[in-house]
Amino acid sequence: MKPGSIVLVALTGLIWGVTAMVVIGVTLTLVTGDVALPQASAAGLAGLVSALVLVWRQSTGHAGAMADRGLSAAVLFVVLIAASFAAPFGLSLGQHTLWQGLGLVLFIVGVAGANAICLSGAQLGAMSRYEREVVYIRIAKGIGFVVFSIIVALPFYVMIMTSLKSQQALLANPLDLSIDVSQGISGLFRSYVELFTQFNFGRYLMVSAFVSVATVVLTLLFSVPGAYAVSRLRFPGQAFLARSVLLIYMVPAIVLVIPLYAVFSQLGLRNTLTGLLIVYPATTIPVALYMLQGYFRGLPSELEEAGLMDGLSRIGVILKITLPLSLPALASVSLYVFMIAWNEFLFAFMFLDDPDIFTLSRGVVSLNSSEVPRQHLMAGAVIATVPVLFIFLWFERFLVQGLTAGSVKG
Amino acid sequence: MNTKSQADASSGPPKGIGPMQRREMWLAYLMLAPTFAIILMIVAGPLLANFWISVKPVQLADLRPPTVLVNERVRGRPKAPGDEARLEYRLRNSSQDEEIRNVTLSDVVPEGFTVTSHSEGCSLNGSKMTCDLGMVAPGWRGDVELVGTVSQAFLDANRPERASEPVITGDANNVLTNFEFTFENFSRIFSADEFWSVLRITFYYTIFGTGGALVLGLFAAQLLNTAFPGRGVLRGLFLFPYVSPVIAVAFTWVVLFDPFSGTLNALLTKMGVIADPINFFGQRAIEFSFLGIPMEFPLALTTVIAFEAWRYFPLSFLFILARMQSINTDMYEAAEMDGATPLQQFWYLSLPQLMGILSVLFLLRFIWTFNKFDDIFLLTGGNAGTRTLTVDVYEQGFALSNLGAGAAVAVVVFVVLVTFATLFIRFSPKEEGL
Numbered sequence: 001m002k003p004g005s006i007v008l009v010a011l012t013g014l015i016w017g018v019t020a021m022v023v024i025g026v027t028l029t030l031v032t033g034d035v036a037l038p039q040a041s042a043a044g045l046a047g048l049v050s051a052l053v054l055v056w057r058q059s060t061g062h063a064g065a066m067a068d069r070g071l072s073a074a075v076l077f078v079v080l081i082a083a084s085f086a087a088p089f090g091l092s093l094g095q096h097t098l099w100q101g102l103g104l105v106l107f108i109v110g111v112a113g114a115n116a117i118c119l120s121g122a123q124l125g126a127m128s129r130y131e132r133e134v135v136y137i138r139i140a141k142g143i144g145f146v147v148f149s150i151i152v153a154l155p156f157y158v159m160i161m162t163s164l165k166s167q168q169a170l171l172a173n174p175l176d177l178s179i180d181v182s183q184g185i186s187g188l189f190r191s192y193v194e195l196f197t198q199f200n201f202g203r204y205l206m207v208s209a210f211v212s213v214a215t216v217v218l219t220l221l222f223s224v225p226g227a228y229a230v231s232r233l234r235f236p237g238q239a240f241l242a243r244s245v246l247l248i249y250m251v252p253a254i255v256l257v258i259p260l261y262a263v264f265s266q267l268g269l270r271n272t273l274t275g276l277l278i279v280y281p282a283t284t285i286p287v288a289l290y291m292l293q294g295y296f297r298g299l300p301s302e303l304e305e306a307g308l309m310d311g312l313s314r315i316g317v318i319l320k321i322t323l324p325l326s327l328p329a330l331a332s333v334s335l336y337v338f339m340i341a342w343n344e345f346l347f348a349f350m351f352l353d354d355p356d357i358f359t360l361s362r363g364v365v366s367l368n369s370s371e372v373p374r375q376h377l378m379a380g381a382v383i384a385t386v387p388v389l390f391i392f393l394w395f396e397r398f399l400v401q402g403l404t405a406g407s408v409k410g
Numbered sequence: 411m412n413t414k415s416q417a418d419a420s421s422g423p424p425k426g427i428g429p430m431q432r433r434e435m436w437l438a439y440l441m442l443a444p445t446f447a448i449i450l451m452i453v454a455g456p457l458l459a460n461f462w463i464s465v466k467p468v469q470l471a472d473l474r475p476p477t478v479l480v481n482e483r484v485r486g487r488p489k490a491p492g493d494e495a496r497l498e499y500r501l502r503n504s505s506q507d508e509e510i511r512n513v514t515l516s517d518v519v520p521e522g523f524t525v526t527s528h529s530e531g532c533s534l535n536g537s538k539m540t541c542d543l544g545m546v547a548p549g550w551r552g553d554v555e556l557v558g559t560v561s562q563a564f565l566d567a568n569r570p571e572r573a574s575e576p577v578i579t580g581d582a583n584n585v586l587t588n589f590e591f592t593f594e595n596f597s598r599i600f601s602a603d604e605f606w607s608v609l610r611i612t613f614y615y616t617i618f619g620t621g622g623a624l625v626l627g628l629f630a631a632q633l634l635n636t637a638f639p640g641r642g643v644l645r646g647l648f649l650f651p652y653v654s655p656v657i658a659v660a661f662t663w664v665v666l667f668d669p670f671s672g673t674l675n676a677l678l679t680k681m682g683v684i685a686d687p688i689n690f691f692g693q694r695a696i697e698f699s700f701l702g703i704p705m706e707f708p709l710a711l712t713t714v715i716a717f718e719a720w721r722y723f724p725l726s727f728l729f730i731l732a733r734m735q736s737i738n739t740d741m742y743e744a745a746e747m748d749g750a751t752p753l754q755q756f757w758y759l760s761l762p763q764l765m766g767i768l769s770v771l772f773l774l775r776f777i778w779t780f781n782k783f784d785d786i787f788l789l790t791g792g793n794a795g796t797r798t799l800t801v802d803v804y805e806q807g808f809a810l811s812n813l814g815a816g817a818a819v820a821v822v823v824f825v826v827l828v829t830f831a832t833l834f835i836r837f838s839p840k841e842e843g844l
Binding site: 026029030035037038129130133134136137141144145148149151152153154155156158159162170171173174175177221222223225226228229230233234235236238241247248250251252253254255256257258259260261262263265266278279281282283285286289314339342343345346350360361364365368374377378381382384385388389392393396399400 | 431434435437438439441442444445448449451452453455456457459460463468473474475586629630632633644646647648649650651653654655656657658659661662663665666671672673675676677680681682720728749751752753777778780781783784788800803804807808813816817820823824827831834
C-alpha cells in the first residue's frame with residue numbers, strides 16, 4: 001500500500017464521479033425542463049469509494065475482472081444513493097422517474113466504465129512513473145472527449161431546439177429544451193413555415209444557391225488555366241507568382257470594403273448580384289489557384305507530353321488529359337469555394353439593401369431585431385447551416401483534403 | 411572579330427529564349443491574364459484606393475454625386491385640341507454646397523404638342539429640345555417652360571409628358587476624384603483616446619484567440635490520434651464550428667449566453683452557481699480583488715476570444731492531426747524500449763516534430779485573426795470593450811459615415827499586416843510547404 005497510489009486512484013474516482021454527475025444532471029435539466037441539482041459531492045464520494053474498491057480487488061486478484069467491476073458498480077450505486085439521501089439529482093423520485101432512472105443507469109455505467117478503463121493495471125501498491133502517467137493521460141483524454149463533445153454539440157443542439165419552441169415557452173423557461181410534441185407537427189415547425197411564407201426565405205435560399213454555384217463556376221473558369229500555367233509552363237516570374245498568390249489571401253476583406261463600396265456605388269453595381277459575383281470570385285480565385293496548382297504539379301507530365309506529341313493542342317491537353325485526371329481536386333476546390341461563398345457575410349451585408357436579392361446570410365442578419373422573435377432567428381440559422389453541413393458530411397473526404405491542401409482562408 | 415563571336419556562340423548553350431519558349435511564355439501570360447485582371451481590379455486596386463480615400467475629406471453622403479433633379483409636368487389644363495398648355499420642368503440642385511457646371515437639359519417634346527415659345531437658353535431641333543443652363547449655384551432652384559398648343563392625340567394619351575425622360579448632364583466636383591487632400595482623417599483617429607485602446611484590444615484578441623485555437627486544436631488532435639470506433643464521426647463533429655456559417659454560430663452564441671432568456675445563465679442561476687445573470691457579451695469588465703489589489707477581468711472580450719478559439723480550433727486540429735499521422739511510429743517504439751514515459755514521449759518526440767506545423771499555423775492564424783471582422787461585429791457590434799481595428803474601420807466609415815476616417819483606419823490595418831506578412835515570409839519554415 002502506497003499513499004501516492006491511493007491518492008491517485010481516489011482522485012480518478014472523484015473526478016469521474018463529479019464530471020459524470022454534472023454532465024448528466026445538466027442534461028437531465030435540459031431534457032426535462034425541471035431544474036436538477038446534481039449532488040456533485042455525493043457523486044464524487046461514490047466514485048472515489050468505488051474506484052478504491054475496484055483497484056483493491058484488482059491488486060488482490062481473487063475473482064475475474066467482470067466480478068471486480070460488478071462489485072465496484074454496486075458500491076458506486078449504494079454510496080451514491082446513501083450519500084445523496086436517495087435523490088442523486090436533487091429531484092424527488094416521483095418527478096420524471098423514467099428520465100431519472102435512465103440518468104442513474106448512465107451514471108453507474110459511465111463512472112464504473114471510466115474507472116475501469118482509466119485504472120486497468122493500476123494497483124494500490126507502488127506504481128512506476130510510467131504507470132502513473134498512463135493513468136493521467138487516460139483521465140485527461142476521457143475528460144477531453146466529454147468536454148469537446150459538449151462544447152461542440154451544445155450550441156448546435158440549442159440552435160435546433162430553440163427554433164422549435166414557441167415564444168411563450170422560451171420566455172417561461174429558457175432551460176426547457178425538450179421537444180413539445182403536444183403542439184403537433186405544424187406547431188413544432190411554425191417558425192420555419194413563417195420564415196418561408198412571410199419572410200421570403202425561399203427566395204433567399206435560391207439567391208444563395210445561385211450566387212454560390214455561379215461563384216464556383218467563375219472561380220474554376222479563372223483558376224484552372226491560371227493554375228495550369230503556374231504549374232506546367234515555364235515563364236519568367238513563375239516562382240514569384242506561385243508565392244505571391246498566397247499573399248493575396250492575407251488581405252483582409254474589411255480593407256477592401258470601403259473602396260469597393262465607393263466605386264460600386266458610383267458604378268451602380270452596389271446593390272446588385274453582379275457586384276457580388278465580381279467580388280466573390282476575386283476573393284476565392286487565389287485559394288483555388290493555389291490548391292489546383294499543387295495538384296497539377298503532382299500529375300505525371302509524361303501523359304501530357306504524350307498528348308502533345310500525338311497532336312493535341314495545349315487546350316486539348318488540358319481538357320482531355322489534365323482535367324479528367326484532376327477530378328478529385330476539382331471536386332474539393334468546388335466544394336470549398338461553395339462553402340466560402342455560401343457562408344460569406346461581410347460583402348453581402350455591405351452591398352445588399354434590396355430584400356429581393358438578399359443572400360441567406362444577409363437575410364438572417366435582418367432577423368436580428370427586437371421585433372422578430374428569437375426562435376425565428378434560430379430557425380434562420382438552421383436553414384443557413386443545414387445545406388452546408390449536409391454537403392460537408394456527404395463529401396467530408398474531399399473537403400478535408402481541400403481544407404488541408406489549400407491551407408485555407410479563415 | 412567575326413570569328414571570335416562565332417566561337418563564343420558555339421562554346422555554350424544558346425542564350426536568351428528561343429521561339430518555342432517564347433510561345434510558351436505568351437501562352438502562360440495569356441492563361442494568367444484573366445486572374446491577374448480580376449485580382450488587380452478587386453484586390454490591388456482597392457488597396458491603393460484606400461490610401462487615396464484616407465487623405466480625402468469624404469463622407470458617406472458624398473458617394474451620391476450632386477446632380478440637378480428635374481420634375482416635368484403639364485400646366486394649363488388643356489381641354490380641346492388647339493388649347494394652350496405649358497410644359498414645365500422644375501429643376502433643383504441636389505447639393506446644398508456644391509455648384510454644378512455646364513448643366514444641360516434635353517428632352518423630346520411629346521407628340522401632339524406644338525411649341526410656340528420657350529424659355530431663354532433653349533433651342534428646338536425638330537421635336538428635340540435642348541436647354542443650356544450654364545453653371546448653377548449650390549441649392550439653386552429654377553424652371554424651364556415650353557408654351558404651345560395641343561392636339562387630340564396629346565389629349566388622348568395618358569400622361570404624354572412621361573413618354574420620354576428628361577436628360578440632365580452637368581459637371582460637379584466629385585470629392586473622390588479631385589485633388590483636394592487633408593490629413594485630418596489621420597490626425598483625428600490618432601488623437602482619439604480610444605484608438606490606443608482599440609489597438610491594445612486588437613492585440614489581446616489576436617494573441618489569445620490564436621493561442622486558444624492552437625491549444626484546443628493540439629488537444630483535440632491528441633484525442634483522435636489513436637484509432638477507435640466512432641473516430642470518424644467525432645472528427646466530423648469537431649469540424650462543425652468551422653464549416654457552419656458565421657452568422658448561424660454567432661447568433662447561437664448570443665442566444666445561448668443571453669442574460670435574460672439564455673440557457674446558460676438560466677442554468678447557472680437556477681443551480682445556484684451565480685446569484686445574478688451575467689451579461690457575457692454586454693459587460694465590459696468584472697471587478698474583483700486579488701491579494702487586496704483591485705483588478706478588472708475583461709468579460710466581453712474574453713467571451714469573444716472564447717468564441718474565436720471555439721470556431722477556429724477545428725482548423726488547427728485538422729492540420730496537427732494530419733502531421734501527427736505522418737510521424738513515423740518506429741521512434742516511439744524505440745523510446746518505449748528505452749523506458750520513456752508517455753508524457754516524455756509527447757514532450758521530447760511529438761512536440762519537436764509538430765513545431766514546424768505549429769509555428770506555421772500560429773503565423774497564419776495570427777494574421778487571419780487580426781483580419782477578422784464578422785465574428786466580433788455579429789457578437790457585440792464592437793461594444794463593451796471589444797472593438798478591434800477591423801471593427802473600427804466599419805465604425806468610422808459606416809456607422810459614423812466618415813469614409814475618409816474609415817479608410818485611414820484601414821490603412822493602419824494594412825500597414826500592421828504588411829509588417830506581419832514580412833515576418834511571416836522571413837521566418838516561415840520552408841519544409842512545411844505553405
